[in-house]
Amino acid sequence: QKEVEQNSGPLSVPEGAIASLNCTYSDRGSQSFFWYRQYSGKSPELIMSIYSNGDKEDGRFTAQLNKASQYVSLLIRDSQPSDSATYLCAVINSNYKLTFGKGTLLTMNP
Amino acid sequence: DAGITQSPRHKVTETGTPVTLRCHQTENHRYMYWYRQDPGHGLRLIHYSYGVKDTDKGEVSDGYSVSRSKTEDFLLTLESATSSQTSVYFCAIAAGTGLVAYGYTFGSGTRLTVV
Numbered sequence: 001q002k003e004v005e006q007n008s009g010p011l012s013v014p015e016g017a018i019a020s021l022n023c024t025y026s027d028r029g030s031q032s033f034f035w036y037r038q039y040s041g042k043s044p045e046l047i048m049s050i051y052s053n054g055d056k057e058d059g060r061f062t063a064q065l066n067k068a069s070q071y072v073s074l075l076i077r078d079s080q081p082s083d084s085a086t087y088l089c090a091v092i093n094s095n096y097k098l099t100f101g102k103g104t105l106l107t108m109n110p
Numbered sequence: 111d112a113g114i115t116q117s118p119r120h121k122v123t124e125t126g127t128p129v130t131l132r133c134h135q136t137e138n139h140r141y142m143y144w145y146r147q148d149p150g151h152g153l154r155l156i157h158y159s160y161g162v163k164d165t166d167k168g169e170v171s172d173g174y175s176v177s178r179s180k181t182e183d184f185l186l187t188l189e190s191a192t193s194s195q196t197s198v199y200f201c202a203i204a205a206g207t208g209l210v211a212y213g214y215t216f217g218s219g220t221r222l223t224v225v
Contacts, residue, residue: 043218046213098143
C-alpha cells in the first residue's frame with residue numbers, strides 16, 4: 001500500500017465552483033499534513049499545513065483532517081484559472097520523513 | 111526561491127560520467143533534502159541531512175551519494191550516471207529541532223538528462 005494516495009485526475013471544475021481534492025495516508029503515526037501546489041515546470045509551493053483534526057481556512061483554501069479515517073482534503077472555493085495546477089499531498093510520518101502523494105492535476109472549465 | 115539556490119538548472123551528461131548537483135541555502139536551516147520527480151512516481155526522497163556531516167538515505171538512494179560539509183551546502187553526486195537517473199531534482203530545506211522538521215521550502219530544480 002502506498003504511503004500517501006491521491007487520485008491522479010485530471011479533475012476538471014467550472015470556474016467559480018468549489019474544487020475538492022482528497023488524500024489518504026497509511027501511517028497512523030503521521031503528525032503533520034501539507035498541501036503543495038505545483039505549476040508545470042515549477043517547484044512545489046506550500047499552500048496549506050494542518051496538524052490537528054478539523055478544518056483550517058486560509059483565504060479561498062480550506063484544509064480538512066480526519067486522523068481516525070486517515071484522510072486529508074483540500075477545498076478551493078471560487079476556483080480561478082490560476083488554480084490550474086497539480087496539487088501534492090504530503091505527510092510527515094512516524095519516521096519524521098516528508099512523503100508525497102503523486103499529485104492531482106486540477107483544471108478549470110471556462 | 112528565496113533562500114535556496116540549486117545549480118546547475120539544466121545539465122546534459124553522458125552515461126557513466128560523474129555528476130554533482132549543488133544546493134545552497136542562506137536560511138541556516140538544519141534540514142536539507144534531495145528529491146527526484148518523475149512522471150507517474152511523484153516526488154521521491156533520495157537523501158537528506160539533519161546537520162553538518164549528518165546524512166541518511168531516502169527511498170531511492172541507490173546510485174547516489176551526498177555530502178554536507180557546511181550548513182549552507184548540500185551536494186548530490188551521481189557516481190556513474192545512468193539513463194534511469196534522467197529526472198528533475200529538487201532540493202528542499204526545513205527548519206526544526208530534534209527529529210521534527212517543518213516549513214519545507216523547495217528550490218527551483220535541476221533538470222538532468224543522461225544520454
